[in-house]
Amino acid sequence: MATTAEATEITVTEEPKLKPVDYKSDLKPIWCPGCGDYATLSAIHQSLARLGVPTHMVAVISGIGCSSRIPGYCATYGFNTIHGRALPIATGVKMANPELTVIAAGGDGDGLSIGGGHFPHAGRRNVDMTYIMMDNNIYGLTKGQVSPTTPAGDTTKSSPYGLGDRPLDAIQLALAYNVSYVARGFSGNIKHLVEMIYGGLSHKGFSFIHVASPCPTYRGIDRFKEYKERVVYLDDDHDATNPLTAYQAALRDDGKVPLGVFFKQERPTLTDNCEAISRKALANGQPTIEGIMDQFIP
Amino acid sequence: MATTAEATEITVTEEPKLKPVDYKSDLKPIWCPGCGDYATLSAIHQSLARLGVPTHMVAVISGIGCSSRIPGYCATYGFNTIHGRALPIATGVKMANPELTVIAAGGDGDGLSIGGGHFPHAGRRNVDMTYIMMDNNIYGLTKGQVSPTTPAGDTTKSSPYGLGDRPLDAIQLALAYNVSYVARGFSGNIKHLVEMIYGGLSHKGFSFIHVASPCPTYRGIDRFKEYKERVVYLDDDHDATNPLTAYQAALRDDGKVPLGVFFKQERPTLTDNCEAISRKALANGQPTIEGIMDQFIP
Amino acid sequence: MDVRDFTVAVVGSGGDGAVTCGEMLTHAAAGEGLYCFMSKSFGPQIRGGESFSQIRMSEDMVLSQGDRVDALVVFSWPDFLRFKDEIELKPGAIVIHDETKNKDFPDGLPINEFLEPRIIHVPFTDLAEEAAGNSLAKNMVMLGAISEFFNLPVEGLKQSIAKKYKKKSAKIVESNCAAVEAGRKYVRDNHEVESMPRLSYEKSDTKMVMNGNEAVAYGALYAGCRFFAGYPITPSSEIMEWLSRELPRFGGVEVQTEDEMAAINMVIGASFAGAKAMTCTSGPGLSLMQEAIGLAAIAEIPCVIIDVQRVGPSTGIPTKSEQSDLLAALHGSHGDVSKVVLAAADVEDCFDVTCLAFYISEKYQVPVIVLSDQFIGQRMEAVPRIDLSKRKSFERIKPSIQEGEKYERFKIDNGGVSPMAVPGMEHCEYLASGIEHTESGSPTSAHSIHEMMNKKRFHKLDDIREDLTFVRRYGPEDAEVGVIGWGSSKGAIKEAILRAEKLGMKVAGLVPQIIHPIPYDKIDEFMKPLRRILVVEVSYAGQFYNYLKSYYPVPDKLMLYKRSGSKSLTVEEVFQQICHAMQSEYVL
Amino acid sequence: MDVRDFTVAVVGSGGDGAVTCGEMLTHAAAGEGLYCFMSKSFGPQIRGGESFSQIRMSEDMVLSQGDRVDALVVFSWPDFLRFKDEIELKPGAIVIHDETKNKDFPDGLPINEFLEPRIIHVPFTDLAEEAAGNSLAKNMVMLGAISEFFNLPVEGLKQSIAKKYKKKSAKIVESNCAAVEAGRKYVRDNHEVESMPRLSYEKSDTKMVMNGNEAVAYGALYAGCRFFAGYPITPSSEIMEWLSRELPRFGGVEVQTEDEMAAINMVIGASFAGAKAMTCTSGPGLSLMQEAIGLAAIAEIPCVIIDVQRVGPSTGIPTKSEQSDLLAALHGSHGDVSKVVLAAADVEDCFDVTCLAFYISEKYQVPVIVLSDQFIGQRMEAVPRIDLSKRKSFERIKPSIQEGEKYERFKIDNGGVSPMAVPGMEHCEYLASGIEHTESGSPTSAHSIHEMMNKKRFHKLDDIREDLTFVRRYGPEDAEVGVIGWGSSKGAIKEAILRAEKLGMKVAGLVPQIIHPIPYDKIDEFMKPLRRILVVEVSYAGQFYNYLKSYYPVPDKLMLYKRSGSKSLTVEEVFQQICHAMQSEYVL
């Protein structure tokens, strides 16, 4: 099965059903016309509506970048933090209130460059939240420098003679990081993107949705068309439970960009682990704050 | 072929041949008796002697940790830097003087935790240097807290109720990072470890040697014996040119720790890329510093 | 010869347990109600290197580690050499050793002969083998011997042996007690103890034994901290370790993060979502947290950052103390950052200052940095039980918004503080951000709003200055000379002032708990009547002095005593400077 | 009406090319040898939002952006609103617009009627379609029109059109020139220009047009920088971009790193290996570099860090200027850190200060932070060609060690500087480290060595203070009032002093280039004879003021004028404060 649409453990709210537009804030996006991020924003609103979670129970956390402006455009709680730190901040939010639906969002630079050190750890901890990376293969907000996913050879503001370094593949990284839901969508197919994001939101554990989100301004207006031709969908019989087949699906060398759910696994989340630890810690009963002082009596 | 022993592009020096002991400094290691790092130190000295590179042409760069003390114990140039930054510093060293043999070395915490954001980029840049990670599954220098490779469930100073998070697998990470030489050795088999390190030093590009280097002090003295039983060697017919087979070799679930060269690939290094860029930049001739001012004339 | 105040140092190598001995002695003293102060020091080896502990005890409050020791116990003379600089003997001090290692020094022991120390040989090892059948028990023999020599709390000692080894076996407890007895007997049989400095004290209620790091952790727990994220770093890691054990018992969460940036940012996230949250680190980690501290300031998110200082710059000397992170704590984050800096002065104060940090942070929605240091963080003190009822705490002000009403997170009305919603509250959804913003939280680049918001954020500092007026002042009202210092210098300063007072000098001391916003008026009040003011600090660059000067127009009165760290400030050093200040003229 | 100094502002939205116009006008002016100063501003949209440029030109040196404009060109009135706060008209200023967008303001245009502006309608769009067959050429029409109105350099304009579009096609050059001519003709045919403020000047040698970021980059290249690593950040990225193009032409290497920590550490690595190396950033990046700056200081590795300041704290307002990273640059890294802080005051000074930074860094083996800001970094200035022969550079002192000799990297003999080997040199292998070390580089925890090494490292600052004595002083020797400021405030300060002088006030100014170590004597010399000293800065917290006070015992003379950034300092603001200071009494 290519996409995971069935919700696991969704708590159905009793409020009147929310529509996508209810998740939209009054702030007008500053994005350029044709920016891929519009689609992602819309897909987030649709996925949240489908989930039916009330706006005050959602926190959208981002770093800095064009894409990281997204919390401002959601009528939920939002936090537009600092460059590269969306994941730790989102982790803190989730740990402080596990009832919340937590979305971390940002760009390829934010997540794979300056924030690249946090991604492995959010993965191995399996924090129950959804990380949406809008990958435009460029630094948009700073006006067009190389990003960690800019294809080798490309000329940008900071690679005037063509880039030497190889791009990173976010899907392979997520797999290596033990991320328990790894998917890719494309801003050119919102319907599919909603499936991916909704799947992530419904997944218990850390979900990662890599979104091919072209930047017409600094990557050229052809990029979108080009992507349209390059995207393919993972086979229906792709085995998303096996890391090796997931790697295999990611490792194609025909220039195609596969979309779909590469990998999905149920395992205890950080919240589960903290609860288990609490149970162990309380095995000998609940101490009082006052009583703690006895520890220090010789 | 399990190990890559043949040297590629070694420049043979005319100096009298150096012995391993010539790479040893006067400083006495502060490591605990039985620490795995002694073996790595010795393997580095042996590999350098085999390479025959003079001591003044070698720079050993580390972060902070027990393992990161290693530059002080080499009679080469050394730089014991700050926690997590060995790779960028080593990259700077290599770029400033590409003639040098550059070794970056450190622990699992230094490289996968605080320094974890630099590893992908050293990999994709393919900086021509050798990174040796002494993985003891613990923070040694700070006296025994969880590291990113501490097995789930383990009790340490900072996981008194048992660790919830999953460990990272350094080999999978290196593969996802496009590292062009990915190998693992074990402090309990110095001969093999020398093969791995020497192979890395001889490799043109970024080489990564993951060393299973048990810490008797904070992981218990049985760990070494346990490892001895768990290590296996990659098959002679392991295909080290194929990322997928490399992943496959890393992804075993029988509790065994495979040693050997997982992956090896020749491709342009950062130095090569910089040279290519320089050639392009000079296509229209060599400008003068004075002449640059003409750019600013309207 | 009776003394009310007794200091002993113990030196040995790995197996000797010099530090274990010190700990047991401290427990013993606390067990009998004495005040006690124990500092320790290790060689560079990760494990099993030489080590040293110094224990001072008295019925009266103990203020410092004790400049000079009454007695020195040496398990191994070669190891002693490494700590030579750190140990000073009183004239006529008693030196006790196991003769066997003498042979390394055929020309006499490496101690200052000039002070005429009395050297006593006790065959620790032989006695241990005899009494406990195990040479490892030699430190127990030693403890027994010195308790007999110096009248140290032997009851407490046995109690602490029983407690320490109860998890092992009754047999071990027994044989250790036997070793203690063997030491005592040996002394009784072979020595005349009357001429020794013998501690005179009355037993009283058992005290607690804590180090500063434990006190910080407990303070945080008490103040309501329920989220902790941190990255290990010497000398702060014990805080994280303690909380990893205790927080889960109180419904809290502790996360060891991948680095310090993750730690502070997780803390900010948790606090944004309503938890009282804290992180701990030392200098290098503080440097890495600077960017995020600015975020907490502009987004007005409460959080507490503990910096247990060590010797800098850079990695410096990780196991030693210094007061050189002050300016980085005050000014380290780029931009105009409104934040608070507090300093802990001793182990008990670590508890109080941490509580205060949460109080200020939650009430004023500002990041609060607490400066502790290796010296207080890792030393053990016997302290009375803490009266929790006297420590105040604060719950963040939340808005009450009805459906249809518009919530403005950064509304400016009274002072700088606006009610703060947290995710989960209905009708209060808002955007927090590190970007300058309007009262409702929308991004802006308007100068006028930026100016207004800076004013709002800095207004808090004025309010805090008024709200919290506690300062520590010592000495007579009519003092001529004042000493001002901060943090862990307090002990030496206070004791030096007491010593000066005894000699009839009129000296006062001030050690503020709140460093920033600095309590202008209080400091002014303190300084005004004084003829000379001596600033004392353990920082080569004189950071506190420069900070003070930037707020006080009194430079010709100020004198500075400063030096690098890696050696704790002694009472003698401060006292000498006081004498110097007493003699010096008005004008520099 | 002839004027020697003319300022015009142009406002429009994306397609209008308000900024392109400004650039072309600047090039035109520089082409005819005028001094020129252009600042620009954009709305929040990533692309195609509203924008604004302000251009001031004169035969005499132009010191600031010009507080008020002689003329304002508006392509679109709704867009004008966003910049309303940033544009001030002179009384009777000329406002030129294309009437079509008037309809949004039926009740009159949103400008200050009180100043009696003269509003002139020019049908830019129609003329463009006529002359160039393309409404996009309306900005060329506009340039033609204003050149005719105000006697702006029209030769230079055509030259700069030719240069700008030569890569496109001759036809485009032609049609743009035709549009310019159409604008000129329209004015000639329809307007009386005599009553306009008309720029009077003589042509002279062509000047260069640079922004501060380019000047920094070029300065680095000239000083011998051959390794650059950086991470993009507004408003500094142009430095990296320029070097990514130019360094490879000079055998250098530029690396765009994964973050700022990687950048500074790569720079340190490259310098350790012998390259002159630099990184650039803005506030958030500076915060992230703090840990590594301490490493460079203790390991005594030269390196240059450029901070192009923007509004803080945190992300703040990335596209606007402020002077609020001063204290973070001075004190941001934990521990006692010996480093140097310089400040650039204008575009040309960016070149000089960067050269100086390398000179100091290489000579004294210290990290040097250069503070620039968005205001100088991104504005364009017409400047004369730089006389390179006058700029000094320095090659690091290397040891000469023979086989068998022992090289001690941190040998203390004369001052704080020891010869520095680099990998590749025989017989000099050594260990560099962030851990405190002996003269030979071995780790140590001894207090005495730590003290000695601190002394060595801080000694350098004293030597630098003596070595480099240049300060910028303006105004008469017998001034009564002094103004002291730093960095980009220089322009407004100097111009305000000139204005005051014209009115007979005796005012002097001082703008140090070396902020730390602060040139005590020079500042003292400056301050001594003054009655009042006014400190001017763009920082809400008054960072420079506090820094000065921590070094100078002259607080009752000091007055402070400070405010938040996001708006550049005007001559008028400073002048008002000078008047205020002239009137005020000696005592505060």
Ligand SMILES: Cc1ncc(C[n+]2csc(CCOP(=O)(O)OP(=O)(O)O)c2C)c(N)n1
């Ligand atoms: C610490 C820090 N460094 C650098 C920057 C400047 N900066 C802002 S966004 C950005 C990268 C944007 O790229 P990406 O994350 O891919 O987002 P996009 O704009 O492409 O959506 C950078 C370098 C910053 N704000 N903070």
Ligand SMILES: Cc1ncc(C[n+]2csc(CCOP(=O)(O)OP(=O)(O)O)c2C)c(N)n1
């Ligand atoms: C910025 C910073 N954070 C934390 C530390 C404390 N610290 C020193 S070494 C270390 C981890 C050591 O673990 P690892 O890298 O695995 O090396 P090992 O000692 O196990 O060889 C830590 C956390 C530090 N020196 N600097």
Ligand code: SF4
């Ligand atoms: S610059 Fe690119 S990524 Fe940014 S808003 Fe414009 S199109 Fe989108």
Ligand code: SF4
């Ligand atoms: S603590 Fe562990 S890693 Fe460190 S020196 Fe000892 S054995 Fe080795």
Ligand SMILES: [Mg+2]
């Ligand atoms: Mg991007």
Ligand SMILES: [Mg+2]
């Ligand atoms: Mg380790």
